[in-house]
Every structure is written in structure tokens, then in C-alpha cells.
Amino acid sequence: MYALLNRYEVRVPKEELATVSDIRYSWKKLRRLAMDVSDTLTRMQVGFKRTLIREVKAFVWTRRTSAATGRRTARWSPGWTRWRRWTG
Numbered sequence: 001m002y003a004l005l006n007r008y009e010v011r012v013p014k015e016e017l018a019t020v021s022d023i024r025y026s027w028k029k030l031r032r033l034a035m036d037v038s039d040t041l042t043r044m045q046v047g048f049k050r051t052l053i054r055e056v057k058a059f060v061w062t063r064r065t066s067a068a069t070g071r072r073t074a075r076w077s078p079g080w081t082r083w084r085r086w087t088g
Helices: 002-007 014-074 082-087
Strands: none
Touching: none
16 A cells, blocks of 8 residues: 555655554564474474374284283183273
8 A cells, every 4th residue: 555655656754654664574574484483383293293103003002912911811810890801
């Protein structure tokens, strides 16, 4: 809008032009910062995803092996119900 006013040589107070210039500079700086943060988060997400997948696989493996061990030992443990075996 101020470019249009300038194009048609409309007088605008210098203070107002300075404020507009500062706002424009601040807006560009904020957009640049937002893009940098977005790029950083994208890079970090890869590591988080890799770690999450590894931890979930380890959890599933541990859960399966402990469940299988529980089933084997439960045969030899008198008085254990299915509920007690699964809840530990």
C-alpha cells in the first residue's frame, strides 16, 4: 500500500514511513527465523523417529519374550492364574 502511495507521490509522514520500514524488516527477519526453526525441527524429527521405532521394536520383543517365558513357567507354578501371569 505504501509503495502505491509513493508511486503516486502522495505525501506520507517520515515517522510513518520509518515505522513501516521497521515492520517490513522485522517481518522478513521473523519469516527467516521461522524457516530456520522449521528446518531444524525437520532434521531433529528424523532422529526422533528412528529412536522411537528402535525403542518400540525393543519393547515388543521384550514383551513377547517375557510373555512366552511367563507361559512356560506358569505350567510349573501352581496357583497362578492367567491374570497374574500377565500383570507380573
